[in-house]
Amino acid sequence: MAEARKGARGRQEMPRQDARVRIHNFNEVALGYPLKVAIEEANRCIQCKNPQCVTGCPVGVRIPEFIKALREGDLWNAVFLLKDKNSLPAICGRVCPQETQCEERCVLGRRGEPVAIGRLERFVADWERAQGMRTPERAAPVGKRIAVVGSGPAGLTLAGDMAKKGYEVEVLESLHVPGGVLVYGIPEFRLPKEIVSAEINYLRSLGVTIRTNVVVGKLYTLRELVAQYDAVFLGTGAGLPILMNIPGENLNGVYSANELLTRVNLMKAYLFPEWDTPIKVGERVAVVGAGNVAMDAARCSLRLGAKEVHIVYRRSREEAPARAEELHHAEEEGILFDYLTNPIEIYGDEKGWVRGMRCIRMALGEPDASGRPRPIPIEGSEFDMAVDTVVMALGTRPNPLVFSDAPELLRTRHGTVVANPANGRTRMKRVWAGGDIVTGAATVISAMGAGRIAANDMDAYLSNGCPEPWWDETQSSS
Amino acid sequence: MYRIVHKEVLTPVTKLFVIEAPEVARKAQAGQFVMVRVHEKGERIPLTIADYDRQAGTITLIAQEVGKTTHMLGSMAVGESLASFTGPLGRPTEIASYGTVALVGGGLGIAAIYPICRALREAGNEVIGIIGARNADLLFWEDKMRTVTDELIVCTDDGSYARKAVVTVPLKELLDAGRPIRRIWGIGPAIMMKFVSLTSQPYGVPTIVSLNSIMVDGTGMCGACRVSVGGRTQFACVDGPEFDGHQVDWDLLLTRQRIYVDLEKQAMEAYVAAVASQHA
Numbered sequence: 001m002a003e004a005r006k007g008a009r010g011r012q013e014m015p016r017q018d019a020r021v022r023i024h025n026f027n028e029v030a031l032g033y034p035l036k037v038a039i040e041e042a043n044r045c046i047q048c049k050n051p052q053c054v055t056g057c058p059v060g061v062r063i064p065e066f067i068k069a070l071r072e073g074d075l076w077n078a079v080f081l082l083k084d085k086n087s088l089p090a091i092c093g094r095v096c097p098q099e100t101q102c103e104e105r106c107v108l109g110r111r112g113e114p115v116a117i118g119r120l121e122r123f124v125a126d127w128e129r130a131q132g133m134r135t136p137e138r139a140a141p142v143g144k145r146i147a148v149v150g151s152g153p154a155g156l157t158l159a160g161d162m163a164k165k166g167y168e169v170e171v172l173e174s175l176h177v178p179g180g181v182l183v184y185g186i187p188e189f190r191l192p193k194e195i196v197s198a199e200i201n202y203l204r205s206l207g208v209t210i211r212t213n214v215v216v217g218k219l220y221t222l223r224e225l226v227a228q229y230d231a232v233f234l235g236t237g238a239g240l241p242i243l244m245n246i247p248g249e250n251l252n253g254v255y256s257a258n259e260l261l262t263r264v265n266l267m268k269a270y271l272f273p274e275w276d277t278p279i280k281v282g283e284r285v286a287v288v289g290a291g292n293v294a295m296d297a298a299r300c301s302l303r304l305g306a307k308e309v310h311i312v313y314r315r316s317r318e319e320a321p322a323r324a325e326e327l328h329h330a331e332e333e334g335i336l337f338d339y340l341t342n343p344i345e346i347y348g349d350e351k352g353w354v355r356g357m358r359c360i361r362m363a364l365g366e367p368d369a370s371g372r373p374r375p376i377p378i379e380g381s382e383f384d385m386a387v388d389t390v391v392m393a394l395g396t397r398p399n400p401l402v403f404s405d406a407p408e409l410l411r412t413r414h415g416t417v418v419a420n421p422a423n424g425r426t427r428m429k430r431v432w433a434g435g436d437i438v439t440g441a442a443t444v445i446s447a448m449g450a451g452r453i454a455a456n457d458m459d460a461y462l463s464n465g466c467p468e469p470w471w472d473e474t475q476s477s478s
Numbered sequence: 479m480y481r482i483v484h485k486e487v488l489t490p491v492t493k494l495f496v497i498e499a500p501e502v503a504r505k506a507q508a509g510q511f512v513m514v515r516v517h518e519k520g521e522r523i524p525l526t527i528a529d530y531d532r533q534a535g536t537i538t539l540i541a542q543e544v545g546k547t548t549h550m551l552g553s554m555a556v557g558e559s560l561a562s563f564t565g566p567l568g569r570p571t572e573i574a575s576y577g578t579v580a581l582v583g584g585g586l587g588i589a590a591i592y593p594i595c596r597a598l599r600e601a602g603n604e605v606i607g608i609i610g611a612r613n614a615d616l617l618f619w620e621d622k623m624r625t626v627t628d629e630l631i632v633c634t635d636d637g638s639y640a641r642k643a644v645v646t647v648p649l650k651e652l653l654d655a656g657r658p659i660r661r662i663w664g665i666g667p668a669i670m671m672k673f674v675s676l677t678s679q680p681y682g683v684p685t686i687v688s689l690n691s692i693m694v695d696g697t698g699m700c701g702a703c704r705v706s707v708g709g710r711t712q713f714a715c716v717d718g719p720e721f722d723g724h725q726v727d728w729d730l731l732l733t734r735q736r737i738y739v740d741l742e743k744q745a746m747e748a749y750v751a752a753v754a755s756q757h758a
């Protein structure tokens with residue numbers, strides 16, 4: 001807890017659980033600022049006339065304004081200003097990749113460290129939650145019904161916005177708990193589930209109905225929803241795991257990161273046998289990939305008792321897509337990083353369990369389509385890693401289940417839905433989409449931003465007597 | 479929601495539940511399953527839709543008590559509710575007019591083939607049923623099966639009831655006798671499905687099996703249920719559960735079903751101890 005505070009110029013450190021302690025529990029790692037420290041940090045902001053930080057935020061949070069209210073001690077006003085653009089600040093303050101968004105543009109970052117915008121956002125939101133829930137005012141009903149498919153950040157944002165505008169909103173979620181990746185993917189030690197359920201309760205208090213165990217595409221088709229509701233929003237994310245198709249991938253002990261994280265976070269396998277769902281993580285674990293998902297899988301493995309956990313990534317630390325803080329925390333916890341390394345085969349023992357993984361070393365070449373240097377295998381550099389568990393965290397794509405019986409919905413060859421970025425409309429009339437289902441695996445805040453854009457257009461469309469044209473073939477190519 | 483409206487004890491280890499689930503009942507088709515959670519801290523387990531009643535708005539499930547979750551389910555009473563109930567999942571059986579078809583149900587598999595027999599019969603097929611169990615005590619639904627088959631062969635492994643044989647024996651006899659069987663369904667324990675597939679293979683009769691791999695979500699997002707069919711990895715919950723039995727990698731399925739045996743045993747023992755102390 002006793003982190004040394006930096007001088008006036010540096011940003012305030014956030015207390016966190018000691019790495020040696022936290023690898024044995026699932027409690028939150030970062031502990032949040034105390035009030036005094038939050039105000040000191042807020043004082044660092046020079047209140048730019050033309051704040052660049054705001055341009056880095058995908059939803060344009062009123063950053064200098066909420067920070068000013070905070071340092072003046074007017075916390076309710078800070079809450080109001082913050083929530084004007086971001087309905088889930090307790091979550092974004094914790095999981096946004098601030099270093100590539102708001103904080104990257106902060107002017108203080110040019111000479112020293114940027115204002116810790118994310119931590120301040122978290123502080124204000126946590127303060128609000130500690131005050132107990134306020135019952136929001138409900139808008140007069142407009143008499144129109146909206147179906148929101150999927151309860152991740154995109155769907156929740158749209159649901160909240162539309163409810164506030166007076167629409168009757170029903171959220172349809174396939175799992176038994178709402179929240180999307182916030183619940184089944186991101187672990188408790190990064191985002192306590194209590195925060196997500198507080199947000200869900202807030203939506204309920206706005207009059208939003210949340211129906212779990214409803215798999216759209218199976219229980220109802222999209223076509224049926226369009227017939228029964230005035231508008232439909234698709235926010236089903238990108239939940240389908242990508243595998244490598246290398247030999248041995250079906251051995252016992254090989255997991256998709258989705259399976260490992262779902263067992264641990266949604267099903268609470270870390271509390272087995274008090275909770276019924278088991279998980280089996282061995283002593284030596286290799287996690288393939290270096291995004292947030294990989295870090296989460298690696299850090300969960302450690303907490304489940306693994307002695308040695310490797311991140312195996314074909315590029316270098318520079319290109320690792322994980323948030324800076326997660327990489328840093330993973331390193332602190334003793335995760336081993338094998339950069340420029342790619343698996344080519346997993347092999348097993350006579351009982352069908354993983355015994356090891358054959359890898360090849362990589363070198364970085366010219367940039368590829370993603371703009372990152374292309375990894376090239378170094379011939380003859382194969383070597384074996386003795387591991388008993390392998391976790392594939394190579395990315396995800398949209399689950400096609402929701403698309404049954406919706407042939408007019410335009411999709412890309414990556415399986416994502418084509419939607420107009422300006423308003424969220426898909427080619428299927430009265431169906432909007434946003435979040436990972438459109439962009440592929442991205443971020444919480446971009447999903448929320450898409451939910452908000454779609455909500456604004458949905459409201460405009462429904463309140464203006466549904467004007468034509470719905471879709472312009474030329475402008476909406478993705 | 480998901481209230482138990484009727485319960486029957488079919489065998490000492492097999493219980494039938496009729497669950498109130500009108501929306502699922504409206505959509506359910508033969509060959510599909512639901513994911514069930516018995517209590518708030520429970521795991522999600524797949525159970526086949528053994529029957530559905532669209533009018534009454536109910537789904538019938540038949541569960542065999544093998545571990546903690548199915549035992550807990552077995553101890554539930556009419557009026558109690560399941561914690562969650564998600565479905566209908568999986569692809570429905572391909573129902574068409576094939577001509578003569580044979581459906582082989584081993585043990586619990588009888589529950590799974592019943593709605594398929596009914597649908598195939600309604601589609602105009604001549605339906606031959608073969609049902610079997612280890613012994614007389616474990617056999618159920620013989621009467622119901624008679625109502626949806628044109629011919630029903632009943633056997634037990636130990637001969638304690640009806641014919642003493644494993645289900646593949648009468649199947650082979652039918653095939654040898656030259657019955658014009660166009661398609662076979664074999665549903666039951668993995669090992670039984672493997673042998674049904676091996677039996678029919680030399681005769682070149684397409685054989686459909688329903689793979690019972692371990693599942694978590696049942697909607698394609700985890701890959702726990704992956705199986706190998708024709709050398710390709712498939713997710714049993716969304717690509718199946720029915721597959722071409724001649725193409726299935728049976729050893730992989732049998733190996734993957736055992737991933738958690740030790741932990742499942744631990745959970746079961748703890749549960750038995752807890753129940754015992756409650757009754758003490």
Ligand SMILES: Cc1cc2nc3c(=O)[nH]c(=O)nc-3n(C[C@H](O)[C@H](O)[C@H](O)COP(=O)(O)OP(=O)(O)OC[C@H]3O[C@@H](n4cnc5c(N)ncnc54)[C@H](O)[C@@H]3O)c2cc1C
Pocket residue numbers: 095096097149150151152153154155172173174175178179180181182185186214215216217235236237238239261292293296323399401402434435436437441442443444445447
């Ligand atoms: C492990 C992990 C860690 C991450 N860490 C971060 C991070 O630190 N910072 C960050 O910004 N981003 C992070 N991300 C990415 C971020 O979580 C996603 O970009 C974001 O959640 C996408 O939101 P969404 O609303 O589009 O979809 P999701 O959150 O995926 O929610 C979609 C919901 O739809 C439901 N659904 C799917 N199909 C159906 C259907 N047919 N019918 C009904 N419901 C359906 C799903 O069950 C799910 O609940 C992480 C992702 C993962 C997996």
Ligand SMILES: Cc1cc2nc3c(=O)[nH]c(=O)nc-3n(C[C@H](O)[C@H](O)[C@H](O)COP(=O)(O)OP(=O)(O)OC[C@H]3O[C@@H](n4cnc5c(N)ncnc54)[C@H](O)[C@@H]3O)c2cc1C
Pocket residue numbers: 511521522523524525526527539540541542543544545546547548549586589689690691692693694719734735736742743746
């Ligand atoms: C598509 C499908 C349909 C099924 N239909 C039925 C049915 O109608 N009636 C019925 O009694 N059983 C059915 N099963 C099997 C049933 O799901 C398992 O028996 C049940 O999960 C066992 O749980 P348990 O806790 O009681 O036993 P455990 O002690 O946990 O396990 C006993 C055995 O069940 C298997 N199993 C455990 N957990 C799962 C899981 N989450 N998913 C699948 N298998 C698991 C394991 O391989 C293990 O060998 C079906 C399975 C599948 C995949």
Ligand code: SF4
Pocket residue numbers: 056057058059060061063086092093096098101102103117118121445
């Ligand atoms: S929402 Fe995210 S990007 Fe925007 S200000 Fe907050 S932390 Fe920064």
Ligand code: SF4
Pocket residue numbers: 044045046047048051052053054063064105106107108115117
């Ligand atoms: S850029 Fe930095 S200093 Fe300027 S207003 Fe934004 S947070 Fe404050």
Ligand code: FES
Pocket residue numbers: 692693694695696697698699700701702703704713714715716
């Ligand atoms: S059960 Fe998760 S993908 Fe099939």
